[in-house]
Amino acid sequence: xxxxxxxxxxxxxxxxxxxxxxxxxxxxxxxxxxxxxxxxxxxxxxxxxxxxxxxxxxxxxxxxxxxxxxxxxxxxxxxxxxxxxxxxxxxxxxxxxxxxxxxxxxxxxxxxxxxxxxxxxxxxxxxxxxxxxxxxxxxxxxxxxxxxxxxxxxxxxxxxxxxxxxxxxxxxxxxxxxxxxxxxx
Amino acid sequence: xxxxxxxxxxxxxxxxxxxxxxxxxxxxxxxxxxxxxxxxxxxxxxxxxxxxxxxxxxxxxxxxxxxxxxxxxxxxxxxxxxxxxxxxxxxxxxxxxxxxxxxxxxxxxxxxxxxxxxxxxxxxxxxxxxxxxxxxxxxxxxxxxxxxxxxxxxxxxxxxxxxxxx
Numbered sequence: 001x002x003x004x005x006x007x008x009x010x011x012x013x014x015x016x017x018x019x020x021x022x023x024x025x026x027x028x029x030x031x032x033x034x035x036x037x038x039x040x041x042x043x044x045x046x047x048x049x050x051x052x053x054x055x056x057x058x059x060x061x062x063x064x065x066x067x068x069x070x071x072x073x074x075x076x077x078x079x080x081x082x083x084x085x086x087x088x089x090x091x092x093x094x095x096x097x098x099x100x101x102x103x104x105x106x107x108x109x110x111x112x113x114x115x116x117x118x119x120x121x122x123x124x125x126x127x128x129x130x131x132x133x134x135x136x137x138x139x140x141x142x143x144x145x146x147x148x149x150x151x152x153x154x155x156x157x158x159x160x161x162x163x164x165x166x167x168x169x170x171x172x173x174x175x176x177x178x179x180x181x182x183x184x185x
Numbered sequence: 186x187x188x189x190x191x192x193x194x195x196x197x198x199x200x201x202x203x204x205x206x207x208x209x210x211x212x213x214x215x216x217x218x219x220x221x222x223x224x225x226x227x228x229x230x231x232x233x234x235x236x237x238x239x240x241x242x243x244x245x246x247x248x249x250x251x252x253x254x255x256x257x258x259x260x261x262x263x264x265x266x267x268x269x270x271x272x273x274x275x276x277x278x279x280x281x282x283x284x285x286x287x288x289x290x291x292x293x294x295x296x297x298x299x300x301x302x303x304x305x306x307x308x309x310x311x312x313x314x315x316x317x318x319x320x321x322x323x324x325x326x327x328x329x330x331x332x333x334x335x336x337x338x339x340x341x342x343x344x345x346x347x348x349x350x351x
Binding site for chain 1: 196197198224227228231277278279280281302303304306307311312316318
């Protein structure tokens with residue numbers, strides 16, 4: 001999600017690339033710094049999610065400009081677009097969508113590898129840390145800008161010994177366009 | 186000839202950017218204040234989008250007039266032409282709305298507006314770390330890129346730029 005490239009480069013259509021290791025190590029040092037600043041793992045998790053949210057609300061415009069998708073008519077389409085277009089575009093990984101619930105309001109995004117967590121080992125005292133929580137925040141922020149209120153949480157994490165990364169997305173509300181001004185103005 | 190003015194709105198109806206190149210009839214004679222003018226423009230866009238969605242002849246399930254639009258349906262409304270000007274619209278799924286008033290003979294500007302969003306708004310505004318989503322912004326780079334882009338598309342005459350910067 002970090003956009004690198006030479007300073008002053010202004011060719012819009014091409015997507016600027018950044019070295020994957022620089023990205024991973026930068027993220028790792030951000031998490032390390034947050035842990036030493038806050039010292040409370042729950043607080044760190046919340047901060048990571050908030051950072052992700054702030055990124056997501058801006059990221060969605062860039063994604064819409066680059067991917068040129070027009071509309072997603074349902075949550076199912078949206079989840080597919082996130083997994084098959086957005087994640088490859090920004091993180092260079094693709095994800096699968098699975099485990100739909102009968103209402104079509106909850107699904108899981110399954111990632112088999114995650115560039116944020118390359119080279120990372122989670123020690124025992126940080127068992128509660130949700131290392132990739134920033135991704136959950138990004139998805140929440142981005143979907144909120146298209147009026148879908150969702151909750152995202154990690155259900156499996158390879159850093160904790162599971163065999164894949166699974167992000168559970170639950171749709172709370174698909175809001176309608178609301179006229180923001182009062183009618184009697 | 187050329188462009189008259191541009192408005193950029195966000196989902197909440199705030200006009201986050203307004204610029205005019207050529208507006209001989211002052212705002213006071215029209216809506217009263219700039220804020221009212223922007224609100225009215227937003228309301229106009231809103232109503233016309235709902236109206237177009239309801240009147241669409243090819244739509245399988247047409248909503249009733251007055252029901253709120255869901256985001257997934259898209260904005261079917263593109264432009265209208267009046268006596269002296271043509272008003273072009275674009276709405277993006279994230280709620281950003283671009284309104285560009287040009288001269289009557291302008292061709293279909295959907296692609297131009299889309300390129301404006303893709304290449305200029307996203308590049309210079311969204312990627313700007315000082316931009317707070319939801320508030321109006323000032324960005325010289327954005328203005329320069331906007332003028333250059335519109336001039337490239339033949340929508341801005343040299344004397345208008347002189348007038349605007351005067």
